[in-house]
Amino acid sequence: MVMRLLAIQGSWNYETLIGTGIGYSMEPALRLLPGGKNGTAYREALGRQSQYFNAHPYLAAIAIGALARAELDGESPTQIERYRRALCSPLGSLGDRLVWASWLPFCSLVALAFFALGAGPLLTVAGFLLLYNVGHLWLRLWGLRVGWRDGLRVAPALGNPVLRSGPLGIGRAAAAVGGLVLPFIFLRIADPGGAWAGLAGPHRFALGVGLVGVALAALLLIRLQGRIEGWKAGLIALSLLALFSSLRS
Amino acid sequence: MTGIDALVIVLVGAVVGFDTVSFPQAMLARPIVAATLGGAIAGSALLGVLCGAILECFALETLPVGASRYPEWGSASVVGGAILADAPSANAGALIVAVLVALGGAWLGGWSMVELRSHNARRARRQHDAVARGEWKVIRGLHVAGLISDLLRGAALTAVILAISLPLRDAALRSWPHSFANTALMVAITAVAVAASAVWKHFSAVPLARPIMVAALVAGLALSFII
Numbered sequence: 001m002v003m004r005l006l007a008i009q010g011s012w013n014y015e016t017l018i019g020t021g022i023g024y025s026m027e028p029a030l031r032l033l034p035g036g037k038n039g040t041a042y043r044e045a046l047g048r049q050s051q052y053f054n055a056h057p058y059l060a061a062i063a064i065g066a067l068a069r070a071e072l073d074g075e076s077p078t079q080i081e082r083y084r085r086a087l088c089s090p091l092g093s094l095g096d097r098l099v100w101a102s103w104l105p106f107c108s109l110v111a112l113a114f115f116a117l118g119a120g121p122l123l124t125v126a127g128f129l130l131l132y133n134v135g136h137l138w139l140r141l142w143g144l145r146v147g148w149r150d151g152l153r154v155a156p157a158l159g160n161p162v163l164r165s166g167p168l169g170i171g172r173a174a175a176a177v178g179g180l181v182l183p184f185i186f187l188r189i190a191d192p193g194g195a196w197a198g199l200a201g202p203h204r205f206a207l208g209v210g211l212v213g214v215a216l217a218a219l220l221l222i223r224l225q226g227r228i229e230g231w232k233a234g235l236i237a238l239s240l241l242a243l244f245s246s247l248r249s
Numbered sequence: 250m251t252g253i254d255a256l257v258i259v260l261v262g263a264v265v266g267f268d269t270v271s272f273p274q275a276m277l278a279r280p281i282v283a284a285t286l287g288g289a290i291a292g293s294a295l296l297g298v299l300c301g302a303i304l305e306c307f308a309l310e311t312l313p314v315g316a317s318r319y320p321e322w323g324s325a326s327v328v329g330g331a332i333l334a335d336a337p338s339a340n341a342g343a344l345i346v347a348v349l350v351a352l353g354g355a356w357l358g359g360w361s362m363v364e365l366r367s368h369n370a371r372r373a374r375r376q377h378d379a380v381a382r383g384e385w386k387v388i389r390g391l392h393v394a395g396l397i398s399d400l401l402r403g404a405a406l407t408a409v410i411l412a413i414s415l416p417l418r419d420a421a422l423r424s425w426p427h428s429f430a431n432t433a434l435m436v437a438i439t440a441v442a443v444a445a446s447a448v449w450k451h452f453s454a455v456p457l458a459r460p461i462m463v464a465a466l467v468a469g470l471a472l473s474f475i476i
Contacts, residue, residue, distance in 0.1 A: 006273035011395030013369030047383030171455035178448035179465025217442030
């Protein structure tokens with residue numbers, strides 16, 4: 001089940017979202033139902049669990065554990081379906097806030113800090129993957145365990161301090177790391193030491209002007225929030241620069 | 250770049266594209282990982298990680314939230330890292346093409362994911378009744394077909410981006426007028442501005458996050474000038 005859980009989004013689609021993935025991941029547990037793989041209970045439960053479902057992929061582990069337990073405990077289909085629907089929203093919003101909006105940007109900024117402070121490629125990449133996946137795998141395994149343990153009484157587990165307060169603490173830590181390392185990232189990419197090519201990098205005055213440019217461009221992107229995404233604006237700006245430079249050369 | 254190198258890049262691009270959503274979402278698809286892998290294959294993990302860090306600054310802004318549309322960074326970043334590392338020495342033309350191709354490729358990758366999801370939805374709709382009856386073979390078939398399709402999507406996407414980027418890179422090697430230092434400076438300004446605005450916007454709802462960021466930024470600026 002744990003391996004299948006890692007592939008829960010394999011058939012992600014706009015019809016059932018991760019519904020098929022829920023059924024696919026839960027199937028080994030459903031074989032324990034009376035009659036086994038050829039039994040009516042197995043087919044009915046599998047059909048029920050493979051319908052529309054939406055949640056954060058890591059926290060979907062809680063749903064899989066809880067719903068598998070409910071099926072094996074013989075809870076009524078109506079109650080299971082009602083609970084299944086009720087789980088979607090909290091598992092989606094808690095996971096998005098904790099993982100996508102906090103943990104991932106934090107780990108990404110830590111990786112950029114490694115890079116900016118001169119760590120080699122191996123340390124930068126391994127450090128990032130290790131840090132991110134400790135949290136990632138812990139969340140999946142914890143979710144499966146508490147879901148399996150508590151069944152339809154899993155709701156209190158959603159009040160876990162990590163899920164509730166984690167985004168605040170991680171968000172503040174990410175803001176601190178981000179603020180601290182942004183100048184170093186700039187300097188490392190702009191390469192004052194010429195480490196990348198053994199070439200002379202831009203002198204300090206150019207770097208100072210560059211930092212002012214960063215500040216102005218960042219303020220512009222903040223002002224444009226909701227109208228254009230920063231990475232698209234960056235793509236357009238660099239494309240125009242490339243086009244202009246090519247035409248002039 | 251030899252044919253074998255290109256083949257390995259396509260395979261790695263497929264794997265990291267697959268990691269984005271399907272399996273195992275271990276963030277192999279983040280630019281800082283994927284571009285470093287691409288650079289290592291092409292001969293310089295150091296240039297790969299440079300490209301990866303630049304792209305990671307852009308990627309900081311995009312959150313891979315469920316049904317939203319977001320760029321697929323993995324496959325494009327592998328190509329970006331590889332074409333920068335494959336250039337003779339660190340070259341300014343290769344740098345600008347690597348970054349542009351990876352950003353454009355990520356956009357294309359995002360579109361390909363939407364298409365795949367629509368395709369998966371059509372398949373799921375056709376099999377709706379069999380799924381509701383709990384037919385395991387159908388459910389497994391839908392899921393495995395989705396997984397295989399995503400792997401193939403990543404491979405095809407990487408191959409297309411690589412095929413487009415090599416001639417562009419070669420043209421830039423001949424004609425890009427700016428030095429490596431100036432090109433890196435322009436790219437750094439763009440990338441770090443996107444990263445700074447992303448951090449500012451992401452944590453707007455977190456109490457105290459913005460004052461903390463400003464204080465840390467002042468400290469970072471002071472330290473960077475001292476060091």
